[in-house]
Amino acid sequence: MGPFMQHGQHRRTLPRHVAIIMDGNGRWAKRRGLDRIEGHKRGADSVRAVVRAAREMGLQALTLYAFSSQNWERPVEEVRRLMELLRDYLISERDEILQNNIRLSTVGAQDRLPQFVRDPLDALMADAAKNNGITLCLALSYGGREAIVEAAQNFAQAVLQGELRLQDVNELAFSEALSTHVLPPLDLVIRTSGEERLSNFLLWEAAYAELYFTDTLWPDFGRVELGEALSVYASRERRFGQTSEQVRLRAAK
Ligand code: IPE
Ligand code: IPE
Numbered sequence: 001m002g003p004f005m006q007h008g009q010h011r012r013t014l015p016r017h018v019a020i021i022m023d024g025n026g027r028w029a030k031r032r033g034l035d036r037i038e039g040h041k042r043g044a045d046s047v048r049a050v051v052r053a054a055r056e057m058g059l060q061a062l063t064l065y066a067f068s069s070q071n072w073e074r075p076v077e078e079v080r081r082l083m084e085l086l087r088d089y090l091i092s093e094r095d096e097i098l099q100n101n102i103r104l105s106t107v108g109a110q111d112r113l114p115q116f117v118r119d120p121l122d123a124l125m126a127d128a129a130k131n132n133g134i135t136l137c138l139a140l141s142y143g144g145r146e147a148i149v150e151a152a153q154n155f156a157q158a159v160l161q162g163e164l165r166l167q168d169v170n171e172l173a174f175s176e177a178l179s180t181h182v183l184p185p186l187d188l189v190i191r192t193s194g195e196e197r198l199s200n201f202l203l204w205e206a207a208y209a210e211l212y213f214t215d216t217l218w219p220d221f222g223r224v225e226l227g228e229a230l231s232v233y234a235s236r237e238r239r240f241g242q243t244s245e246q247v248r249l250r251a252a253k
């Protein structure tokens, strides 16, 4: 019996889809008297470790908030260095992704990314398309509100053009219109660095996700810390509006 299984229960104790707000790179560097970018570099090492651990622990999908729509407002030099690190990551992790059957996807406004990121990204997504192991989803130039507005605009247009009836714009159709619909339902959101907010991440998808906050800064977050988050998740009772008794009865069936 593994640490995430409970005997005699069908309760799903291992999350299918985990999303991480990788925060605290700047503070990690500042505490050491280093440039912020050094924190981002160490953050990329954490990404490697966590992707590997997530795959080995058996998660179905891992979404990483790498760059928000709002992060474009940072100093141009920092934005440029972040984009270069992203490119370097896509190049250096290519073999790891292809050899380990990892599927790669993205959410966000990819058209805003510089060409030197889009080229290795598109190439790797295409080459990893046949893979059927864990899905690594990178949130790049992503904003939850922007994603919802985009879906709403597409629906409005379809209704205006008579292709869709207003009553067909329901919750299921809306979920399916978001680019995250290819991933399993979001079970757990992790945020590092002690901040306790969503910062425009997966607003729709997180409606019933469990939230886990840790003071650990992202460059210090690795396999062990992911394991801790999964243990806490396993101890939570997800009630989805029902009573505890109902949930227990359902799990016992
Ligand atoms: C997260 O670390 C990385 C990105 C948002 C790209 P930060 O850069 O936000 O680090 P802090 O919050 O300043 O410490
Ligand atoms: C959220 O972190 C975005 C990413 C981790 C990519 P921020 O550091 O940008 O969030 P705020 O500005 O503190 O809310």
Ligand code: MG
Binding pocket: 023, 024, 025
């Ligand atoms: Mg931050």
